[in-house]
Amino acid sequence: MNQTDGIIREIKKAITGKDEVIAKVLMAILSEGHVLMEDVPGVGKTTLAVAFAKTLGLAHRRVQFTPDTLPSDIVGFSIYDKARNTFCYQEGAVMTNLLLADEINRTSSRTQAALLEAMEEMQITVDHVTYALPRPFVVLATQNPAGSAGTQLLPASQLDRFLICISMGYPDRNSLVEILKERRIENPLSGIQQQIAQEELLNMQGQVREVHVEDSIYEYIARLAENSGNDPRVTMGLSPRGALALCRMAKAAAFTDGRKYVTPEDVKRVFADVCGHRLILSDRAKLAAERPQEILTDILKATKMPGIGWKR
Numbered sequence: 001m002n003q004t005d006g007i008i009r010e011i012k013k014a015i016t017g018k019d020e021v022i023a024k025v026l027m028a029i030l031s032e033g034h035v036l037m038e039d040v041p042g043v044g045k046t047t048l049a050v051a052f053a054k055t056l057g058l059a060h061r062r063v064q065f066t067p068d069t070l071p072s073d074i075v076g077f078s079i080y081d082k083a084r085n086t087f088c089y090q091e092g093a094v095m096t097n098l099l100l101a102d103e104i105n106r107t108s109s110r111t112q113a114a115l116l117e118a119m120e121e122m123q124i125t126v127d128h129v130t131y132a133l134p135r136p137f138v139v140l141a142t143q144n145p146a147g148s149a150g151t152q153l154l155p156a157s158q159l160d161r162f163l164i165c166i167s168m169g170y171p172d173r174n175s176l177v178e179i180l181k182e183r184r185i186e187n188p189l190s191g192i193q194q195q196i197a198q199e200e201l202l203n204m205q206g207q208v209r210e211v212h213v214e215d216s217i218y219e220y221i222a223r224l225a226e227n228s229g230n231d232p233r234v235t236m237g238l239s240p241r242g243a244l245a246l247c248r249m250a251k252a253a254a255f256t257d258g259r260k261y262v263t264p265e266d267v268k269r270v271f272a273d274v275c276g277h278r279l280i281l282s283d284r285a286k287l288a289a290e291r292p293q294e295i296l297t298d299i300l301k302a303t304k305m306p307g308i309g310w311k312r
Contacts, residue, residue, distance in 0.1 A: 017175025033163025
C-alpha cells in the first residue's frame with residue numbers, strides 16, 4: 001500500500017467528497033510548498049487545514065487576517081527585558097509547522113509582506129536578527145473571491161510564493177447529505193488520528209525530491225512555460241520559479257501514485273493548480289472575461305507531449 005494512502009484516508013473522515021483537493025494539498029506539503037485556497041466561506045477550508053495538522057502531527061496556529069492585523073503579529077517582535085537589560089524576542093504566529101492564514105486578502109499589503117521571507121527562505125528577520133522556522137513549515141492560506149467586501153488582490157510577488165492555488169467548491173448533493181449526517185452528533189475532526197510523525201514527513205519530502213524526471217519531461221515543462229508567456233491573452237506567463245514549482249508538484253503527484261518517476265500525465269494533472277494564479281492576463285482577455293483555467297487548458301492542448309520514448 002502507498003504510504004500516503006493512510007493520510008488521505010484519515011483526512012477524508014473530516015472532508016467529504018473532495019478527494020482530489022485532499023490529494024493536491026498533500027502533494028503541496030510533500031513538495032515543501034504553500035497552499036492558497038480561494039473560496040466562499042463555509043466550504044471547509046479551515047477544517048481541511050486542521051485535519052492535515054492533526055493527521056501529520058504538526059503544530060499549528062491560526063491567524064484571522066483583518067485590516068488591523070500587524071506584521072509583528074505574524075513574525076513577532078523584540079521587547080525590552082529590564083531584569084536582563086536586553087531586548088528579548090517574542091515569537092509570532094509564524095513559529096509553527098502549519099500556519100493557517102485565514103482570509104489573507106482582508107489585511108494590509110504590509111502585513112501580507114511579513115510572510116514573504118518566511119515562505120521563501122524558511123526564516124524571518126526581526127530587528128536585524130534572523131530566526132530559522134521550524135521544519136516542516138507550511139502556510140495554508142485562504143482568501144475570499146476578488147470583489148468580496150473588504151478584500152484586496154494579493155500582489156504577484158505574494159501569489160508567486162504559493163505553490164498551488166485551489167478551490168474546494170461546494171459539495172455535491174450526496175456529499176452534502178453525508179456531511180449533514182456526520183455532523184449530527186460530533187465534529188468529525190474529533191475522530192482524526194495522527195498517522196505519521198514529523199520526522200516521517202520530512203523523510204517523505206526527501207523521497208519526493210529524489211523522484212526521477214527524464215530530460216523529455218523537463219523539456220515538456222519548459223515548453224509549457226514558454227507557451228504560457230507567448231499566448232496573446234497573457235502579459236506575464238510562467239516564470240522560472242513557476243516552472244520549478246510545476247516540476248516539484250509533478251514529482252509529488254508521482255510519489256502519491258506510488259511511482260519513483262514522473263510521467264507527462266503527472267505534469268498535466270497539476271498544471272492548472274500550479275499556474276493559474278501566476279498568469280497575468282492582458283486587458284483584452286480581461287474584457288472578454290477569459291479565465292486562466294481556460295487559457296491553461298488551451299496551452300496544454302497546443303503543447304506537444306513527450307513521445308513514448310520518455311519512459312525509463
